[in-house]
Amino acid sequence: MKKKVVGCILTAMMITGMFTGCGNSESQSGDGTNTGSGDQVVVDIFQNKNEISDALQAAIEQYESENPGVTIHLETVGGSDYASSLKAKMLGNDPVEIFTLGGPDDIASYKEYLEPLTGEEWVSHVTAGGCDNVTVDGQVYGMPIAVEGYGLIYNKKIFEAAGIDASTLTSYDAMDKAFADLQSQIDAGTLADQFPVLEAVEEYAAKESWIVGLHTNNVALSQEFGSAAKAFESQTVNYTYGDALKDLIDLETRYTSSRDDLSLLNSVDYATQVGGGLAIERVAVIQQGNWISPEISNVSEDLLQDLGILPIPLKGVVEDSIAVGVSNYWCVNSKSSEAEKTAAKAFLNWLYQSDEGKNIVINELSLIPAFDNYDGIEISDPLSAEVMRYMNAGKTIPWVFSGQPSGWDSNVAANVQAYLAGSMTWEQVIAQNKSDWEAMRQQ
Incomplete structure (x- = not known):
């Protein structure tokens, strides 16, 4: 359904400047760390998977320890309450840098708040069809969280x-x-x-x-x-x-x-x-x-x-x-500041493409990655292995x-x-x- 879920109210609020960022930085390196004024960059993550919340928080803390210029706040709202809660976030004074969406209808509804991710290196490693639901006019607007x-x-x-x-x-x-x-x-x-x-x-x-x-x-x-x-x-x-x-x-x-x-x-x-x-x-x-x-x-x-x-x-x-x-997709708020968007993308890249992040995805988050460059990392979760068995059998x-x-x-x-x-x-x-x-x- 091509509904205007966010609608005219969001547009008006965008015009009045309510989607300003949570922090500033004069410059920032590609891995999300500050290189300029020393100001802290704050990235807010809003997601809907209760089952990964604790492990994701642990991953965030590890990332913060390696990137002291970045602070990441995680909020999780599971189940059917997530959609209305995300809408409230966007309508209010508490916009987030990273959030999750489900597919074509969500992408159409939130299109004006989605940062194109087409140029990110991970895009070339997404398995076949993994981004079809979040690709519009050749632009990719979401990173696959997992195959489930x-x-x-x-x-x-x-x-x-x-x-x-x-x-x-x-x-x-x-x-x-x-x-x-x-x-x-x-x-x-x-x-x-x-x-x-x-x-x-x-x-x-x-x-x-x-x-x-x-x-x-x-x-x-x-x-x-x-x-x-x-x-x-x-x-x-x-x-x-x-x-x-x-x-x-x-x-x-x-x-x-x-x-x-x-x-x-x-x-x-x-x-x-x-x-x-x-x-x-x-x-x-x-x-x-x-x-x-x-x-x-x-x-x-x-x-x-x-x-x-x-x-x-x-x-x-x-x-x-x-x-x-693909269960859901990580999306980046295009209305956030450049520093915040850079930090948000850097965190997602670290989580899904660095060696330590890949191990977290497989062994701590217990996810099946939608990427083709996880060679040598064995799936340890029995249920994920069962899903892979069905996939391999067609x-x-x-x-x-x-x-x-x-x-x-x-x-x-x-x-x-x-x-x-x-x-x-x-x-x-x-x-x-x-x-x-x-x-x-x-x-």
Whole structure:
């Protein structure tokens, strides 16, 4: 959706000069350090990935120790609150130098605040297609944060204890049968000695609009559009695979502890699903991606080593793949001062292109880099290794949700929540989703 998210108010505020920088420097070297008056350059980073916040802060502190002329402030707002919080930043007196955006719709909305990064050295090392969603008229406006993948993350030990060979679960029907078998064993108490708090096969965080309206919904839309760019250009959504999407949602909810009252899932959030679900072995399967590794590791490093990823099946369409794409992009505020922009670019270059930064990206942030010059650095995170396995096998579907109308995911999630609560039929969900897409494209 080509919405004017920032709109005329931002333009007026820009004219009145509210986007002045946080610090000045007469001159600055290419690595972000001051070389002139000795003034401190302050770079504010605003990002949305809670799972990397601690490790990113540690990386910042390391960078500051090596570049005493630069101070970097990090603020993280995760989940669905990020978009509104970023808008408030831009509308207020607290603009930031580095922030994250998701793709074509975000780029169109914030275009006048985006510094072109085309001339940065890292651009030549981005893997094929890695910057497609942030390239406009030949100019690159974002640095890929990471390649990420999501599917159905499962506990290998639980499946092994139940006698289920996870390697055979490459179709919807095979998964459905195995989950039914596992749930019957849980209900019978046969796994209770080894897994005393295990109560259900799955947990589905229906409260989270990004899980429902972005990730689950994407499984169907990826096959309809094929790319975020095509989704962004489309004035309509047909839901060609709407019935298969219903099957997927039914699969992910009928083996939860809320299966007798699916409305209860509308109160399940990310923390309950991950930290209070998979991480404590209360459930065996969740729809999530490799970004959960730091949170699982904080609970149990041993458990992290026992996790794998099953496909996220779109019945009768594509059943043996996971969804893989560039998660978000680092962007630099074009309204910041030259010194601040130089320092911001230097930090990003250090983090993703220096030897020490590359090791941080792989081993501390647990990210899969979208660059081709990480030779000799092994991925240590088990879930990231699983994503790479699917990528190497060509078993992936694309992320297209960054081409959706901004905010449409919340509408989709609300409609699916109504379906789970029994107040909307699936046919009504699809019809409303279609109508909302068309209306939001006109804004």
